[in-house]
Amino acid sequence: MSTTAFFMMNTRRTFLAVVASLVAASSAALLGTDSFAQSPADVKVWIAFTDNRLDWTREKAAEFNKQFPQYNVTVEGYGNYEEIQQATDLAIQQNAAPAVVQWFEVGTQRARDFGYFKSIADALGERTEVNGIPVNFDDFIQPVVSYYTLDGKFTSMPWNSSSPILYSNTAILKKAGIETPPATWQEVEAACEKIMALADAPQGCITWPNHGWFYEQWMAQQNAILANNQNGRLKRATRLFLDSEPSVAIASWWQSMEDKGYYVYSGRQRDWAATEQAIQTGTVAMAITSSADAANITNAAKENKIDIVTSRMPYNADMGWTGNLIGGASLWLVKDLPKEVEEGALSFMLWLNNTENAAEWHKVTGYLPIRESSVELLEKEGWFKENPNFFTASDQINNSTVTIATRGALLGSFPQTRDVITQTMEDLMLKGGDPEEAMIKANERANQLLAEYNSLYN
Amino acid sequence: MLGLLPILVPLLAGFIGAIGVGSRFRRLGRSGLLGAACGGLAGGLGSLIFMAPLHFCPFEPERKLIDGVFGVGLVLLGMAIPLGPLLGWTEGEYRRQSGMQPTTRQEKGIFRQWWLAWLLLLPTLTILVLFLYYPGLDTFRLSTLLTFVGAPRSRFVCVDNFTGLLTDRTYLRSVGITFAISAAIVVFGLSASLLIATLAYQPIRGAAIYRILLVWPYAISPAVAGIIFFIMFNPLGGVANYLLGLIGIPRLNWLGDPNLAPWVVIFASIWKQMGYNILFYIAGLQNLPKDLQEAAAIDGAGALRRFLTITIPLLSPITFFLVITNMTYAFFDIFGTIDLLTAGGPSGSTSVLIYEIYKIGVSSGNLGRAAAQSIVLFLIVVGLTILQFRTTERNVTYGG
Numbered sequence: 001m002s003t004t005a006f007f008m009m010n011t012r013r014t015f016l017a018v019v020a021s022l023v024a025a026s027s028a029a030l031l032g033t034d035s036f037a038q039s040p041a042d043v044k045v046w047i048a049f050t051d052n053r054l055d056w057t058r059e060k061a062a063e064f065n066k067q068f069p070q071y072n073v074t075v076e077g078y079g080n081y082e083e084i085q086q087a088t089d090l091a092i093q094q095n096a097a098p099a100v101v102q103w104f105e106v107g108t109q110r111a112r113d114f115g116y117f118k119s120i121a122d123a124l125g126e127r128t129e130v131n132g133i134p135v136n137f138d139d140f141i142q143p144v145v146s147y148y149t150l151d152g153k154f155t156s157m158p159w160n161s162s163s164p165i166l167y168s169n170t171a172i173l174k175k176a177g178i179e180t181p182p183a184t185w186q187e188v189e190a191a192c193e194k195i196m197a198l199a200d201a202p203q204g205c206i207t208w209p210n211h212g213w214f215y216e217q218w219m220a221q222q223n224a225i226l227a228n229n230q231n232g233r234l235k236r237a238t239r240l241f242l243d244s245e246p247s248v249a250i251a252s253w254w255q256s257m258e259d260k261g262y263y264v265y266s267g268r269q270r271d272w273a274a275t276e277q278a279i280q281t282g283t284v285a286m287a288i289t290s291s292a293d294a295a296n297i298t299n300a301a302k303e304n305k306i307d308i309v310t311s312r313m314p315y316n317a318d319m320g321w322t323g324n325l326i327g328g329a330s331l332w333l334v335k336d337l338p339k340e341v342e343e344g345a346l347s348f349m350l351w352l353n354n355t356e357n358a359a360e361w362h363k364v365t366g367y368l369p370i371r372e373s374s375v376e377l378l379e380k381e382g383w384f385k386e387n388p389n390f391f392t393a394s395d396q397i398n399n400s401t402v403t404i405a406t407r408g409a410l411l412g413s414f415p416q417t418r419d420v421i422t423q424t425m426e427d428l429m430l431k432g433g434d435p436e437e438a439m440i441k442a443n444e445r446a447n448q449l450l451a452e453y454n455s456l457y458n
Numbered sequence: 459m460l461g462l463l464p465i466l467v468p469l470l471a472g473f474i475g476a477i478g479v480g481s482r483f484r485r486l487g488r489s490g491l492l493g494a495a496c497g498g499l500a501g502g503l504g505s506l507i508f509m510a511p512l513h514f515c516p517f518e519p520e521r522k523l524i525d526g527v528f529g530v531g532l533v534l535l536g537m538a539i540p541l542g543p544l545l546g547w548t549e550g551e552y553r554r555q556s557g558m559q560p561t562t563r564q565e566k567g568i569f570r571q572w573w574l575a576w577l578l579l580l581p582t583l584t585i586l587v588l589f590l591y592y593p594g595l596d597t598f599r600l601s602t603l604l605t606f607v608g609a610p611r612s613r614f615v616c617v618d619n620f621t622g623l624l625t626d627r628t629y630l631r632s633v634g635i636t637f638a639i640s641a642a643i644v645v646f647g648l649s650a651s652l653l654i655a656t657l658a659y660q661p662i663r664g665a666a667i668y669r670i671l672l673v674w675p676y677a678i679s680p681a682v683a684g685i686i687f688f689i690m691f692n693p694l695g696g697v698a699n700y701l702l703g704l705i706g707i708p709r710l711n712w713l714g715d716p717n718l719a720p721w722v723v724i725f726a727s728i729w730k731q732m733g734y735n736i737l738f739y740i741a742g743l744q745n746l747p748k749d750l751q752e753a754a755a756i757d758g759a760g761a762l763r764r765f766l767t768i769t770i771p772l773l774s775p776i777t778f779f780l781v782i783t784n785m786t787y788a789f790f791d792i793f794g795t796i797d798l799l800t801a802g803g804p805s806g807s808t809s810v811l812i813y814e815i816y817k818i819g820v821s822s823g824n825l826g827r828a829a830a831q832s833i834v835l836f837l838i839v840v841g842l843t844i845l846q847f848r849t850t851e852r853n854v855t856y857g858g
Contacts, residue, residue: 082821089608114610267693267714267804281695416822423806430716430805452604452824456611 040065040072043344044098048084048329050077053160056364060357064348068131071344081107081329082415092116097334099345102159104329105147106414109232111332112150113412113457118335121153123346130343133350139371143326143397146407150233156330157349160361161368162292163324163393164208164217166314170307172202172285181286181309184317185253188286192262195285204264206257207278208288210425211270212418213327215250220406221315222246223322226417227450232410236454240417242443243436249316251428251435258429265429269422282306288313290327291393294366298389310392323400325408328367359383368393412453413446420446463514468502471537475501478541482548486555493548500540507536512602515616524621532617600829607823619830628806629814629831636810639720639727640788644781647728648735651780652773655739656765669740676733680791684798687726688713691799716807719800723808726799727792735780742776743769782843789839811835 047057054077061073078084081104091097103111111117128135137145137154144158168181176194192205208214219226224246227237241247257263264284266274272289279287280300289297294310301308315321331349333342351357355373362369363383369375375394378384384391400406411417424442428435479497484490509532515521516529569575601619605612623629658669675683691698691712699709712718746769754764770777793812796802802809802817809817812835819828 086607086820092608114608265714265804267711267719268801269803270801277695283695416824419817419821426803426805430714449822453606456604456606456609456613 040070041338041340041344043071043073043100043341043348045073045075045100045331045345045348046078046084046087046098047075047102048078048081048104050079053365056361057352060352061348064351067351068344068347070340071347073344073348085110088116089114092334099334099337099341100349101332101334102329103156103332105327105408106411106418108148108150108155109410109412109414111156112410116334117156117332118337118342119150119153119155120157120333120346120349121155123333123342130350131347133347133354135350139355139373141368141370141372141375141394141398142402143323143400143406144368144370146402147326148330150410156332157353158326158330158370159328159349159353159367160292160365161326161328161330161370161397162290162366163326163368163397164214164288164313165291165294165392165396166311167279167287167289167297168309168311169202169279169282169285169301170309172198172282176285181311182314183312184314186317188314189257189260189262191286192257192260196262202283202285204278204284205262206286206288207264207266207275207284209270209272209275210265210268210422211272212421213290214288215247215421215425216408217313217324217327218250218316219246220323220325220408221313221321222249222319223403223405224319225405226409227411230404231407233404233407236457237409237411237450238454240411240443240446240450242417242421242446243440246316246319248436248439249319251425251439253316254425255428255435263429265426267430269419269426276300279308280304280306290366291368291390292328292366294389294393295364296366298387308389310389312392312396322403323406324396325406326368326397362390366390366393368397411450412457413449416449416453417446420449463517464509467509467514467533468505471505471533472498472502475499475504475537475541479544479548482545482552486548486551496544497541500544501537504537504540505533507539508532509536511599512616515614518616521616522621524624525617528617528621597829597833600825601833603826605825607820607825609823612826615826619826620834622827623830623834628809631806632809632811632814635720635807636789636812639724639792639808639810640785642720642724643727643731643788643792644784646724647731647784648777648780650728651732651735652739652770652777654732655736655743656769658736659740659743669736672736673733675730676737678730680727680730680794681798683726683730684795687722687729687795688799691722713800714804716805719804720808723792723796723799726795727788730795731784731787735784738776738780739773742773746772778846782846785842785846786839789835811838 045057045061047054049057054075058075061075064073065071076098078087081102084102085104085107088097088101088103097116101117103117124130124135140158144161145154148154148156148158166181172195173179173181173191176191176198178191178194182188182191188206195201195205216226224241224244225231226241228239228241229235229237231237254263258265264278266278268274272293275287275289276293276297278284279289280297281304282301287297291310298308298310313324331352333345333349337345353370355371355377358369358371359374359377361367362374362378369378375398384394420442424438427433428438476494476498479500480490480494483493483496509529512529512532514529516525516532602614602616603612604615604618654672658665658672662668678686690696693699693709693711693714696712698712703709710718712722750768750772751764754768759767789810790812792810793816796808796810796813797816800808802813811831815828815831815835818824818831
């Protein structure tokens with residue numbers, strides 16, 4: 001009896017003690033936040049990946065948080081660039097915006113018009129380092145810097161930049177007696193003639209996704225601009241040049257490749273997966289797709305006992321090669337953030353793109369190493385020697401001449417323009433028709449969409 | 459000229475309403491003046507339903523003729539909204555008076571306290587208003603704007619989003635495609651379902667298992683159906699071409715050929731919806747009176763004859779119900795299948811109206827144009843349903 005009573009008393013005493021300490025602790029916590037402001041600043045980062053790229057970024061964020069305990073960076077993944085754009089639209093309307101958003105390159109003008117973001121240059125001011133992390137923009141490779149420089153200001157932080165490259169099945173090429181992968185349209189056509197004449201010819205010779213990005217690349221290669229007012233960089237573009245000679249040349253060549261049975265069209269626009277599938281299973285001899293798939297394609301093909309070699313994106317020999325555009329997305333800083341959140345966001349973006357991290361990011365994915373120093377680091381490690389397929393994109397971008405055309409266009413209606421282009425190409429391939437006429441019509445439609453968009457901002 | 463319109467139009471509309479309703483009232487033996495007042499008010503206010511928020515913009519002198527015609531249509535539609543029920547009511551009263559309709563009213567279970575009914579309805583109504591009616595009404599506002607998702611600015615464009623559709627070739631083509639695909643889904647889908655249901659209804663060993671297996675595809679979401687068919691009809695590694703290859707037919711580019719792709723979509727959609735149709739048909743078959751069949755059999759009618767002249771007419775209520783649900787399915791629910799199977803392609807050959815709305819509204823972010831398109835789609839479906847009720851109901855036998 002007495003033991004029970006004692007025990008009960010003891011329980012009660014413990015209970016009281018717990019309550020007392022809880023009260024004390026919570027009031028201390030309250031006081032703490034008020035007086036010391038020691039809790040880390042929350043920096044929310046939204047990116048448009050849900051695969052291993054999200055995992056990598058999260059690991060990096062954890063590492064960053066350990067190094068800079070005054071910040072708490074959290075990374076959230078979204079399905080694709082369009083989805084993240086919508087999520088941002090909503091978040092900004094509801095005042096629940098994150099600190100950093102990954103925004104795709106064709107949305108640049110839109111981001112500018114919508115006024116969601118603060119330019120990196122403005123946030124940095126005259127500083128050359130933030131929290132001890134050096135800024136050093138000169139170290140970024142030139143095409144990347146020039147793409148994301150608007151009105152002479154460094155606007156967003158480059159991160160995942162890629163370039164389209166040619167992936168070739170060496171066994172099939174060798175069988176057809178082709179020593180080196182074709183470098184021009186004309187060489188591709190000649191190679192395809194040989195390949196398709198083989199007794200055990202693959203189902204198709206070459207494929208690439210029907211995506212506006214490839215068209216834009218070929219425009220840039222021919223040093224042809226997409227829109228007036230210096231591709232929309234001098235001031236707002238008001239007219240497109242889809243009916244120009246280089247543009248029609250792309251459409252004609254693409255269409256003729258399909259007509260001859262060399263180019264395989266999956267029947268779907270923006271079908272990246274079909275291209276990847278076709279090259280890594282040996283259904284086609286060659287494929288053009290993003291360098292960001294270098295790791296995936298090379299490894300998957302190896303599992304199928306297929307040897308893949310990469311080379312630069314074939315160009316139109318009649319017009320020569322000026323250079324390629326970068327593609328991908330960059331990290332944008334949301335405006336009107338509290339000071340310490342903005343500092344955290346800046347620090348994280350700079351840190352994520354430091355020499356070592358940029359090199360690692362390249363190795364994990366195949367995206368361009370966007371710093372000169374990262375390229376040097378990779379060279380020193382012998383990475384490119386061991387993985388020559390990863391070198392092609394850097395080589396292609398670093399040899400590009402920066403002109404108005406290769407800096408890339410800025411259009412408010414860029415996504416819609418892409419839709420017009422892919423639709424036109426699809427119609428040309430599946431229903432036939434004159435490429436010049438089709439491009440004239442496409443231009444009318446695209447101009448109309450551009451005028452519609454612009455009418456909101458004039 | 460526009461200055462007088464906002465007064466003239468409702469006056470004229472009121473006049474028309476007053477004459478219409480007034481004369482009906484007199485026929486009913488009620489005060490013609492009261493009828494004229496009601497009709498005048500209804501007509502006048504009705505004409506303003508669309509015009510007041512639009513500020514009579516379709517009639518502005520710088521607008522195109524087509525906008526004006528559309529504006530007249532909107533005035534008439536606005537008038538019809540209050541005048542229609544009013545005239546319908548007078549018509550009903552007239553019939554009742556002249557003894558053409560039974561006057562006895564059906565006894566209905568009603569709540570004694572009106573507030574209790576509303577209280578019980580409140581949760582449903584709240585959800586409906588918030589998530590259905592309010593967005594529905596807001597669609598009308600959006601449809602008059604040039605606006606993009608997230609854009610900080612928008613511009614009033616009157617009825618341009620609607621009249622622009624008339625000259626939009628992609629859109630007009632999409633209307634044709636929608637009707638063709640929907641008709642094929644309804645006709646072939648229901649025929650096949652009835653056939654299979656008749657077979658599955660036969661008393662055979664393990665019938666229950668067959669029936670369960672037949673209903674199975676209905677449990678799959680349209681998106682999953684899209685992926686399954688995408689893999690099956692993949693031109694390079696799909697099983698469809700493999701099977702064709704076995705019997706010596708060269709491989710077809712199922713999803714890449716504008717003439718073939720719609721059929722794959724139709725096939726996938728029918729397969730997906732079939733379980734639902736079969737379920738209803740089996741239930742219908744089980745409820746058919748046996749005596750008619752027996753009597754016909756005794757009279758020497760063959761199985762096919764009995765099926766055509768007895769079973770099908772007796773199943774007509776179910777067929778009628780299924781036609782409507784299948785049509786709604788074909789208009790709206792095949793979005794997921796199309797998105798994953800063809801993404802509206804190739805060459806727009808499977809871009810049905812609902813997919814077109816998605817492309818304009820979500821991919822291109824043009825909210826105004828998408829809102830206009832969704833209103834048109836809504837009206838098409840409402841119109842078709844009314845038409846069906848009118849025409850089919852007469853030929854439907856609801857039980858014996």
